[in-house]
Amino acid sequence: MPRRTVYEASIEYMQILDEHGNLDEKLAKDTLSDDDVVYMYEHMVTCRQLDEIAFKLQRSGRMGTYPQNKGQEAAAIGSGFAAKKGEDWLVPCYRENAALYMHGLPMHYILLHWMGDERGNQIPDGVNITPISIPIGTHMLHAVGIAWAMKLRKEPRVVLTYFGDGSTSEGDFHEAMNFASVFQTPTVFICQNNQWAISTPRESQMNSETVAQKALAYGMPTCQIDGNDIFAAYKATKEATDRARAGGGPSFIEMVTYRLGDHTTADDARRYRDQAEVDAWKEKDPIIRTRLYLESRGLWDDDRQIKLQDRAKTIVSEVVKAAEDIEKPGTDDFFDHMFAVLPEHLIRQRDTLRTSSIGQNPEQAGLRATPARV
């Protein structure tokens, strides 16, 4: 038999809650309780409110740049809900606020980050999240490295990492997938396939039918799900985290979703994509379908919705106040965390607030050298 098939594979797609709020009861069995869904819905609405306000803060000059999360809340919430708070780690990029918030990151930290205050990345103890990562793809290696360290430390923990469809074109993505596979690290790779990498559509980004199939090359369990469906996002992630925790190695999940907003506030997506496409995806908004589902179960009504929206507004305005009330960073602050112990030349630069050559010598600048701050 000179020719034979040596490898065959298929990619499974899963949807449990459709865009009309209909649930596949069989698949939904043993996934989310009513209380869980209410909790997740409330988080999604609150994070949508944060998203809207953050956008306005940027437009009014109170924030540098901001990437909207709108439309992708289910992927973040559903997967994040499968992570054990205080145990598992999230290694995010920058479009999964809802997962970070639910995993315990105080919301004003997210605003501080985008306002340019590194204190927003000083994640509180016990909240297992790494700083928001802006370079495309580099953080997936961190997810593998942390997971690998956990494995060596014999900790029964899992790392979930988030990234977009565009980042799967990066070499680092493939290196991370290969390492995770070879070293069998407890890592869950969560691709939020939101169809657009800034202005590059998915079909120009890759010639693969699915993103999920890229994991086949690394011998990794993989699937594609409806990323606007909290049930599917939770179920797929829970299976992956259970497998990883039991020593079964890494998994890959492609969550098919859509970026309803611009790439960031520095972008205007109207210039490159059809409004009809955006409108069609608005119909699939995860918040709409989750609410329809809750209403069909008698768990939600207009009154509860109004109360939730009021509460979300209050929470977010308090968060904005918390972020803006923190004393602004001064020039001393950017020297503070350069090294574990600040070296002499940086102490001089800090104390003279100058980086010109003359400023590096306080005596020349007419200033007395101050002793090292410990």
Added chain:
Amino acid sequence: MPELIETPIHPAAGPWDLPEFVSEDQLPSRQGDRVIQYREALREAMAEEMRRDKRVYLIGEEVAQYNGAYKISQGMLEEFGPKRIIDSPISESGFAGMSIAAAMYGLRPIVEFMSWSFSLVAADPILNNAAKMLYMSGGQWGCPIVFRGNDGAGGQLGSTHSWCVEGLFANVPGMKMVIPSCPYDAKGLLKTAIRDPDPVFFLESERMLGDRAHVPAEEYYIPFGQAAKLREGDACTLVSFGRPVNFCLEAARRLAEDGIECDVLDMRTIRPLDIESIAASVQRTGRVVVVDQSWPFGSVASEVMAQVCEHCFDWLDAPPARVNTADVPTPYAKGLEQAYLPNPDRIVAAVENIVQG
């Protein structure tokens, strides 16, 4: 499998596990008859630190089964096992990036680049993540990691495999850069690098791995940011780091025969830079030649000269001079490669020029 590691996962928060440093004259003697190779000194440093700290591991291409492409890690797999001496897929960005995270998560990685030339494909993790992690996490995530490997022209490796990365990478704040010139320093500095709480770029030289000299059997740590004065003289200061330090010593010996006595300073670390020692010497001799085995434009030599001008302008009796490579890609042909690199002849000529000129 290593024992369970229970130390804090945020190394930035300490404890940092710094060694106790003693002054230069209290370090073990450089003279003795325990003569070993530079590569053995490196191995000894790694092995000693791995014995005392189970968080330390070595990863790289060919480091385990093959004992290292340059046999630096010979025998280490046998002693420490495959969980700590790790053969990596050919994937520099991959093993650098994941080791950065392992460092953030409480391990103490030693990442071997077979050559620093190959670190160029890992530039994003080592420069954008390792060097900035502490800063960008507001002081929360430290990154105690050592990247090490061969730097500079080897024996006819061609231009793509002969990189001197010091000029390129030293521009980036947030990391420390070490470049030892002899086996004694290689051991003492690498041990300090492994104990250091910040990312350290440790630059070795393929040309020196077989160099033999006395290396004390006991443990010792050479602090960063302290240049070593290897020779005393009052006519001119020779400043260098890494392999060309040896050329400076040879040049100084020859110059002494003509009555020109030079200070020879080995910087040992590029970041932090011990400008105080260099300035003190130049203020005494009034002349300086900086020798650097990388390209002249925007090089470490340029930086040293700039700082010498800032600190010693009124003391200078001649314009500062430098000896770099030619400003061309490293030639492959043997004779051309030698002509391209700094050598004792060119150093002697540079000193004579400013001393007599």
